[in-house]
Amino acid sequence: MNRQDYLRRVVRLWLGLPQGAITPDLPESLASLLIRDEERLNPHRDAWGCWEYAFSDNHHRGALLVPEIDQWVQAQRRQGFGGEPLWPNGHRFTLTISHDVDDLSRHxxxxxxxxxxxxxxxxxxxxxxxxxxxxxxQTRSIRPTPSLADSLEKALSIEAEFKISASWFFTVWPIDRSSPYDCIYALGDPCRFRGHPTTVAALMRTVASEGHDVGLHGSYGSAVHDGALAAEKHILEMALGKPIVSTRQHWLHWRVDKTPRLQANAGLKVDGTLGFNGSAGFRAGTSLPYPLWDDEHGQPLDILEVPLAVMDVGLFRLGAMGLDLALAKRVVDQITARVATAGGALSLLIHPSHLVDPKVEALMRWTISHCIEQGAWIANHAQIRRHWDERAARLGDKGESFSAVRS
Known part of the structure; x- marks a missing residue:
C-alpha cells in the first residue's frame, strides 16, 4: 500500500464507504498536514525535543484551532460521499477524556x-x-503514604458521577535512560486511596476494574530508543494482570520518523500524543482518529492515532496560553462547536494531580456536561479503537489490517 492508497483508505473509512467505493482524494496540503510532513522535514524542536504549536504551518495560517481535515470530510459527505456514520447510536461526535498520571499527589x-x-x-x-x-x-512534601484524595480519587469520582470512563496512562520505574523529565513513582510504591493504604499497581487494577482503560505513559526516552516501549509495556501488563492497548508519550515527546513504529512494534494499538504542550489546537489538522503512516518504510502502521486537542497545561499554564477559567471555557467551547459540527472527536487531557486547582476541576466538569448536552458519545481510547475496527470490518475491511510487517 503506497501513500496515496493509504490516504484514500483512511478517507473512505472516515466517510463510511464500503470497500471499492469511489472515494475523493484528500487535497495534498491536508494530506501533508495529516502525515506530518512538516515535522519530518523541519528538524527544529523546542528545548525538550518536542514539536510545538509555534512551529506549525496551521498556526501561522491562523488555523491552529480549526479541524481543517474534519471540515473537508464533512463537505464530502454533503456532496454525496457519506456512508455509515462515524460514531455509534446517532451520536454527533465523540468526547474522549484521558489522564496522564505524571504525579500521584502533591506529596x-x-x-x-x-x-x-x-x-x-x-x-x-x-x-x-x-x-x-x-x-x-521538596523534602517538605515527603509523606510515607501520599493521599490521592485530591488527585486520582477526585477524577474517578467525577467520572463515576457522569457514568463515563476514561483512559489512564501510568508510567513505570525503573526505566532505561531516565531523564529529568521522567516521572518518579514505581508500581510498588505506597499511597493512600479511598482512605486505605495500597500500592500504585493495586490502584491501577482498581481503576481497570471500574471500567476504565489503563494504558502506558511511555517514558521521555522511549519515544526514540528501540525496545524501551516494549519493555515498559511488559512491566505495566505484568502489574495490571491484563494486556494494554493504549499509550501516550510523556511530555508529548514524539518523533514522526521513529515513535509510531516503536509503538506499533511494542504491540500498542492506540496513541493519544499528537497535541501541543503550549496550546490547544489540531497538530495534524484533524480531531478524527486515523492509523499512523510510516513514511520511511512506505507502510501504514497498526496503531490508531486519537489526536489531542485540549490539555489543562496548555490552557492554564503561564508560558502556555495562560488563560483563566472563563477564557479556557471559551476556547474549549469554540473547539467543541467545530468538532461537533464536523463529526469529529474532542480529546481532553486532565492531569489528576492538577485537580487540586479549582479551575481544572471546573473545566473538566463543564466540558463533560457541555459535550453530553451537545450529543457526544463519551468513550475512552481503547473503546474508540475497538469501534474503529468493528466499523471497518462492516465496511469490508474484515480480516485486513493497517499493520505493516514489523522491522
Whole structure:
C-alpha cells in the first residue's frame, strides 16, 4: 500500500464507504498536514525535543484551532460521499477524556524524592549545585503514604458521577535512560486511596476494574530508543494482570520518523500524543482518529492515532496560553462547536494531580456536561479503537489490517 492508497483508505473509512467505493482524494496540503510532513522535514524542536504549536504551518495560517481535515470530510459527505456514520447510536461526535498520571499527589515518598534527586545529580557541577535548593525544598512534601484524595480519587469520582470512563496512562520505574523529565513513582510504591493504604499497581487494577482503560505513559526516552516501549509495556501488563492497548508519550515527546513504529512494534494499538504542550489546537489538522503512516518504510502502521486537542497545561499554564477559567471555557467551547459540527472527536487531557486547582476541576466538569448536552458519545481510547475496527470490518475491511510487517 503506497501513500496515496493509504490516504484514500483512511478517507473512505472516515466517510463510511464500503470497500471499492469511489472515494475523493484528500487535497495534498491536508494530506501533508495529516502525515506530518512538516515535522519530518523541519528538524527544529523546542528545548525538550518536542514539536510545538509555534512551529506549525496551521498556526501561522491562523488555523491552529480549526479541524481543517474534519471540515473537508464533512463537505464530502454533503456532496454525496457519506456512508455509515462515524460514531455509534446517532451520536454527533465523540468526547474522549484521558489522564496522564505524571504525579500521584502533591506529596511524594522518600524513595520518590531520592529517585528525583539522583537524576538531578547526574549533571555537571553547576547544574547539581543549582538543583540542590529545589531538592531540599521538596523534602517538605515527603509523606510515607501520599493521599490521592485530591488527585486520582477526585477524577474517578467525577467520572463515576457522569457514568463515563476514561483512559489512564501510568508510567513505570525503573526505566532505561531516565531523564529529568521522567516521572518518579514505581508500581510498588505506597499511597493512600479511598482512605486505605495500597500500592500504585493495586490502584491501577482498581481503576481497570471500574471500567476504565489503563494504558502506558511511555517514558521521555522511549519515544526514540528501540525496545524501551516494549519493555515498559511488559512491566505495566505484568502489574495490571491484563494486556494494554493504549499509550501516550510523556511530555508529548514524539518523533514522526521513529515513535509510531516503536509503538506499533511494542504491540500498542492506540496513541493519544499528537497535541501541543503550549496550546490547544489540531497538530495534524484533524480531531478524527486515523492509523499512523510510516513514511520511511512506505507502510501504514497498526496503531490508531486519537489526536489531542485540549490539555489543562496548555490552557492554564503561564508560558502556555495562560488563560483563566472563563477564557479556557471559551476556547474549549469554540473547539467543541467545530468538532461537533464536523463529526469529529474532542480529546481532553486532565492531569489528576492538577485537580487540586479549582479551575481544572471546573473545566473538566463543564466540558463533560457541555459535550453530553451537545450529543457526544463519551468513550475512552481503547473503546474508540475497538469501534474503529468493528466499523471497518462492516465496511469490508474484515480480516485486513493497517499493520505493516514489523522491522
Amino acid at each position: 511524594i515518598t522518600a524513595k520518590q524524592w531520592a529517585r528525583q534527586a539522583a537524576i538531578r545529580m547526574r549533571g555537571d557541577v553547576k547544574s547539581v549545585i543549582a538543583a540542590l535548593p529545589v531538592s531540599l525544598w
